[in-house]
Amino acid sequence: MLESLTQSLADALKPLRWQSRFTQKDIADRLEAVRLALLKEDVADEVARILTDRIIDATICRQVRKSMDPWQQLLRVIYEELFKMMGQIGMQGVDAQSLNLRADGELSILLLCGQPGSGTTTTCGKLALKLKNNGYRLMLVAADLQNPAGVERMKAIGSQLDVPVYCEASRNDTVFDVCYKARRAARVAGNVDVLILDTSGRQHMDSKWISNFTRTKRHMRPRQVLYVCDATTSQAGVDTAKIIHDYHKLDGVILTKMDVDAHGGALLSMKHMTGMPIKFLGVGEQLDQFQEFDPHRIAKRMLGIVEKPSAAGETMRDGKFTLDTFLSTMKQMKKRGPMEEVMKMIPGMGAAVEAIGDMNPDDDMKQIEGIIQSMTPHERSNPDVIDISRRRRIAKGSGVDPADVNKLLKDFGGMQGMMSKMAGMSIRERMWEVKELGEYRLFNPDPPDEIEPEFDDDVENEKDDE
Numbered sequence: 001m002l003e004s005l006t007q008s009l010a011d012a013l014k015p016l017r018w019q020s021r022f023t024q025k026d027i028a029d030r031l032e033a034v035r036l037a038l039l040k041e042d043v044a045d046e047v048a049r050i051l052t053d054r055i056i057d058a059t060i061c062r063q064v065r066k067s068m069d070p071w072q073q074l075l076r077v078i079y080e081e082l083f084k085m086m087g088q089i090g091m092q093g094v095d096a097q098s099l100n101l102r103a104d105g106e107l108s109i110l111l112l113c114g115q116p117g118s119g120t121t122t123t124c125g126k127l128a129l130k131l132k133n134n135g136y137r138l139m140l141v142a143a144d145l146q147n148p149a150g151v152e153r154m155k156a157i158g159s160q161l162d163v164p165v166y167c168e169a170s171r172n173d174t175v176f177d178v179c180y181k182a183r184r185a186a187r188v189a190g191n192v193d194v195l196i197l198d199t200s201g202r203q204h205m206d207s208k209w210i211s212n213f214t215r216t217k218r219h220m221r222p223r224q225v226l227y228v229c230d231a232t233t234s235q236a237g238v239d240t241a242k243i244i245h246d247y248h249k250l251d252g253v254i255l256t257k258m259d260v261d262a263h264g265g266a267l268l269s270m271k272h273m274t275g276m277p278i279k280f281l282g283v284g285e286q287l288d289q290f291q292e293f294d295p296h297r298i299a300k301r302m303l304g305i306v307e308k309p310s311a312a313g314e315t316m317r318d319g320k321f322t323l324d325t326f327l328s329t330m331k332q333m334k335k336r337g338p339m340e341e342v343m344k345m346i347p348g349m350g351a352a353v354e355a356i357g358d359m360n361p362d363d364d365m366k367q368i369e370g371i372i373q374s375m376t377p378h379e380r381s382n383p384d385v386i387d388i389s390r391r392r393r394i395a396k397g398s399g400v401d402p403a404d405v406n407k408l409l410k411d412f413g414g415m416q417g418m419m420s421k422m423a424g425m426s427i428r429e430r431m432w433e434v435k436e437l438g439e440y441r442l443f444n445p446d447p448p449d450e451i452e453p454e455f456d457d458d459v460e461n462e463k464d465d466e
């Protein structure tokens, strides 16, 4: 995954690697090499130009910290610009909020479309598996009637996941007919939370397909329409995604076959060129080879920064950071003073606390405590088992909205991930991570166009931290 892009970037930046000082000319020369490297990896011309211009601007705007290696500072700038180019945080989860699923217990519909062979049918199964693991009850719909093999594949996926599949024997039905009948069947069954429609077709660009798709989208009222794009098709895939998005206004992209995409052209260009966020990545043929898109991790990977798992990280991933741990950590922190004061003690959080103004972290803490205490011990150790009906009961028991329970579980999931990630980091890296979380992810799920990093602080003491 992304091997060629990582190598090209490394080659372009290599002359600066061991230099103790950089002039602006050095940086400009190297970034021209980076731009050419990006073009070679099939990144859109516009994206390569804007990205390198932004990196140059950011390096000029920042006051260079004397105590820090200039190479590290340059890498930091490139990393930030890469993830800004790709990412929109807070839209990638397999949860009610990120997928806009209904909170009232009514049927939610997700519509997936994509070019033939892009992996749409497989992706429907991957999404179904993730949702099933989060406690949702699914039905899959094989609405790609032009391709009998696709229907058979969907049936095989359904039996592998033990999820019902709706399909029609008649090939005279249109995509709309199948989806319409499937929705009726799901409602009659009464035990389906999410209906996933596989509408991958033969000729997405022909007028018949467009009118059928438009009708399906209008009448089925899906909660989200996701475009499945084969990452290896690079710019051609991005161009098609843009045409379809301009016409149909989709909600996001799932990039498949990332495991065999060495170049990352589609990955880097997609958000800027189409305006759609990337939500998930397909990273293999198996149904569990599916990831929520994390632009931070991908940007690091592009720069060859390896995240090393540590023993403590493994422990976290093994599930030992439970809701009980979370609650007791919060309580310990609370003993040290009001939440607001404790949060201010965390590097980078001070500004965030000021920014949230009227919000009262102590009240939030009481609500969190109430929700966690309404769960069973088993649920606190295994939050994945909390399905929709339990979420409703927990909400009732703690006097909050089901959406608050969903949010807590989502935040906890994020924190669990962060804890495992931080376990393998140096103190400085941890400080960056917490600072980013405070200023960027936690309080601002849609990142601003520009982040103002504080490179002009007095950081002479930083070396003491290491």
Ligand SMILES: Nc1nc2c(ncn2[C@@H]2O[C@H](COP(=O)(O)OP(=O)(O)OP(=O)(O)O)[C@@H](O)[C@H]2O)c(=O)[nH]1
Binding pocket: 114, 115, 116, 117, 118, 119, 120, 121, 122, 123, 144, 147, 149, 150, 153, 200, 201, 256, 257, 258, 259, 260, 281, 282, 283, 284, 285
């Ligand atoms: N390596 C890799 N292969 C994938 C991935 N996703 C899907 N595939 C493979 O891509 C091929 C096409 O997948 P399908 O799910 O049938 O694609 P489709 O878009 O529904 O195709 P049609 O039915 O022809 O429209 C299959 O061999 C899948 O196993 C992925 O993330 N990585």
